[in-house]
Amino acid sequence: MITSTYRLQISPAFPLDAAVAVVDYLARLGVGAVYTSPLLTAAPGSAHGYDVVDPTRTSRELGGEEARLRLTSAAKAAGLSVVVDIVPNHMSVAVPSTNPWWWDVLRNGPASEYATYFDVDWSRGPILLPVLGSDSLDDLAVHDDRLVYFEHEFPLAPDTAGGSPQEVHERQHYRLVNWRRGNAELTYRRFFDITTLAGVRVEDPAVFEATHGEVLRWVQAGEVAGLRVDHPDGLADPGGYLRRLRAEAPDAWLVVEKILAVDETLPASWPVDGTTGYDALREICGLFVDPAGEAPLTTLAADLGHRPPDNGPVATETAAHEANLAADRGLRPPEIQRTGDHRQNPPVATEAVDNPPEPSSPSGSVETGGRRPTLHEVETECRRLITRTSLVAEMRRIAALANVAPEAVAEIMVAFPVYRSYLPEGLDHWTAAVAAARRANPHLVADIDTVDDAVRKDPRGELATRVQQTSGMVVAKGVEDTAFYRWTRFTALNEVGGAPDRFGVTPAEFHTRATARAAGWPGTMTALSTHDTKRAEDVRARLAVLSELPGEWAETVKRWSAEHGIDEPALNNLAWQSLVGAWPITADRLRAYLDKAAKEAKVRTSWVDHDEAFEKKVNEWPGKVIAELGAEIGAFVERIAGPGWSNALGQKIVQLAGPGVPDVYQGTDLFDLSLVDPDNRRPVDFAQRQEFLSRLEDGWLPDVDATGAAKLHVVRQVLHLRRDRPDLFTGYRPLTTQGPAAEHAFAFSRAPELVVVATRLPVKLAGSGWADTVLPLPGGPGNWHDLLTGKPVDTGQEPRRAVLGDLLSHYPVALLLRGNR
Template identity: 70%
Template structure:
């Protein structure tokens, strides 16, 4: 069942299933078509996000267990809402072995365990490597009954292997404890990206699929769950095959998949899914509010402030991405390079070069053959000395596109791209971080209305039930931060003057982090020193320029940690003054992108709390508690007919969200089709408008900072009988006689957006 919209809730021990159930009435009044939850299966002890499942056979007791799950879903059904649940087929948590019954049994019994085939383990390389030791010594290992212990870590002792010293007992086990630093090179099980505590699951095996999906599919078949969000499909051996199996088991269920698409990459046609989780739409919608003219001066500013990759005469995103991809193949993903190289009997460097050259996250051979061919050609040209080995891999992959070598290559390419680009390059390439988003394209500054309309029309034609999003639990920064930062593209010279002066006295001694920090301060202002400190610490370590998660530069980290207090104390008034000058334009952008997303093609998702202004940063900042009491109070006022001002309460955003979501729920027939509308007059470039059915028109202001009034700019409206009414202001729109035209000066006099419906 396709929902009219979704509202994402992050369920955790501090906001459990019972708390989620208490929000159902509010979400129904808001107009949400479905409650959309983070994973609900039993996760690692204390998990704050649920993506680290340890037991897929039951709802998490820490979240309230089965009774609370039933209560949430029953309330949603009674309110006429669907329930969409996030599921994680690619991996399970092994951080606390005893918490994962399947993994514990594999460690205890090795290959004889009935669960040995559940995990993607390379048994040909001997015992399972567990990189948990603080050094290469086992001196702190102890025997405690039927367990080996290493500080807080516990591991099972196989039957009949007790006796002797802890080292002797250890040497008899089906696993080998190793120094944590060797894990990236020696690991012999597939993992999620470079996280050794998340072990890959062989969901392509029908037995494993059945065991891992039995409980969730029970919820589906009972009618409790109406939609599924599939996490990280690119980690699977055969994403298309997995989705076809899931579709066969849940034929009426709405399926969306967290597939990250390059700007011009289509979703594989053979996937039986309604679409993606919306990062493609996010790039297009947010880009609509960015001025392309800002690209050159922002790049010049970055270069003036020292953002210059080694070996390049000028800043280059391409070079930064290539450098970062190579870095992860040589450090955090060495084990994966070696495993593939062994299958092809080539040097790991040859495999790495193919991974580095991928134009997209991965191919799905035989689909995506062009992407594979492009990667091979680039690798061959880039490193001629390895061309022979690259050709060897190419021939073997083409000869058996469903074989183990081809499968491993495809699973791993996505890891290299994601870790190299999203989690490294996007923290190093920082001229304009509004574009540095999951699925983003920082080298494409802005999306023209023409491009936007073309892509929106294509979405309506090909994937009308795909999810669209502006904020998610994985976005680098919330939608309203991006909306405010978009204003900088309109005033790059003014921005350059301020950030240059601030950097001269308070700069961070690392150019990429310095630029990122100033944009973060302005985009998220007002922000506490603690929140900013936590963000910059993560950003510095993800960027891996002066420090990292593995190799720390304590002196540099101390300087970065001291920066927020110093800047807020000494420059707070200046920052506040600058933000005051762009705040209104940022609000206009935020409302514009929100109404375009909510009313446009696809099924719009509202991430928890973003119905008011949200200036959150990357996780865990975006998982902070949401004040639903405040939102309910404001919603109650809106229900009495209150028309809020555009101010710092954010109530106007709640008003826009409520009006569109309720209309989508009550009149879904209006949200079909798509046709661009083009304004005429001096302000035409500052408006984007479209109609769904001819009876419904959406209007949004764009590039508001450089808008010098609407003058006599008009918007021609679809012809037909009946008066036009703006549902946001509850006023009749003066359109004159045929041909109907609305003057934008009047239409947008109260709000920078409008939602027009025609009727009697």
């Protein structure tokens, strides 16, 4: 049984032997399993491993099979299991020569033995490879039986050499085209909008065996005890895939990277232990947000707004793609007219996101009648943007299957209430999407009904499969990677799987959901930080403090913005929150983050079309602000740092001791103030952690301070207890505090002998103190003591109660055990 995991990002900079070197530390910390990023051969230099090129062998760049065995042996000797991340949905084709299967497909076309391994639409002719910088083929060359375009090399089909490079090119099973055509005309399924990651058909048993044989060998040899499955929503039949995987690994711990909507659950037919924990992340982090901050922070977002720019590269890009769709019978006349509107205002203009527009000014593409649009409205428009720019090829391909307008398909995608349905399960989600699409586009009802009828008649057919595979892309790209960078009212909530329009989570809601998790999904993973989170757990914990100080924060950020604001309201609001959340931060780190945020938002610039002048201003902003406001920023952060540490410890103990199998992302055993990748993949100082751990083992009780040693102490105590006494971590029972500060304590028990206590809303608590607030404890024989301080708990007479002022005098959290330690 896996009691907890510790996630390690294995890379050429931190290879498998580096992981071997920290196994002893993890064992001493109390970890139950070493949990690694993908280990199979990935694209050369890959820093994450999700771009696999050869699933049949361990990456030599990571140390190869010998190093993998050293890790599994070291883990076994230390009493730890090993959990590995796997990537069934796609493979990298960025450098064709490194992917032997793809290379053979390019060389031999439909006759290749791997032709059915990749999700290629051979009916549309040669594979389109969007790599050219223009429409010209003048830079092609032929060298050593390869077609060459600068650093790109491609194989030649047998007996196709001779003549000019352009003539040779015409004889191949592929066509090199302008990179801009990739989003509109691609002939193979990809991962989201990344043309260098080609979709794999694991629904084919032969492909499943070829792609999973090596990993399953590890499982069957007892070297790997668990698998984390990446992106199941991209698969043709996630349920069928997981049932096959379970049959091959009947005793393995299986968790899936499934992003659930707030009230969504995993399909009952999936034989898995649960998700990778984003649902728990939302609930745990939201517990420490003050709902009273919602209205003032909403007003602040409006106060920071201004009119959007009149034009920009993203508006131009959107207009061009919409024109392409219109020419392909995809867009109705009103949408063609909207193309003209987009030339004046970027879609979902920032003004419409964080500021109600002036009555006499255009409001972008979100029609709200002058009011501030809801998050749902912003998300909807962002999804439309994605279907008309990044995923045009997918819309066309699906529409052709039903002989309908691509816009009809797109509108169903836009309306999905969840990431995807899993027909015939989850028919209500499909029905809701179709109904919403009908309401939004009455003139497209006939086409929408055509799609609906075909999908219902054959829920396992190609049309239904393609729609479902693609809807997850639309939602993820439209919401997480666009809307969450535009709707920046309070970014502590803007997390993968989050619900930024739900301002926090009440204790009652948390208790309800935790009780359900303990009963229904006790083996699910829980997480606070991952390699994909947009900001680390301790950044969110500090930002949660702003919800208790909205007036002070509003006054401060408006003053700062008056002199140093970024000329794009949503990014400006995000930048100030990121600066104080991650402080102290270097200008280089913040510069990289804001560059990524601006391009993901797609308001003033994007990854595809750059506004160089705007990007230059954004790149200059961190250095200038840190130099001119550094002292003032530091003073503000000092004001909120302590409450932030309290929130961080509260989040961590609730996660670690709560229902599910908790994961500790690398480095977050101390306070970690990282932002989105690659910032959260920086090297971890394990030597510092080992030094602190040795002192803790000698009885050190660290103070709560910037070193983060107090967090390491909490992690060590809870993980050791989970590993040594798994019987204590069963069930879930809410506990209620009594007294004037009752709302500031959150408590629950697992087994009756174990109680967890955390402090909420520490800023407001500081104004009143605990006074005579108490926590009634579960009845039963034996005395209580706090495992964090080692002190007995004075519970008085029956019924026993802990006085919170005494209990939480050293740490803002407590881990109470009744009976012998």
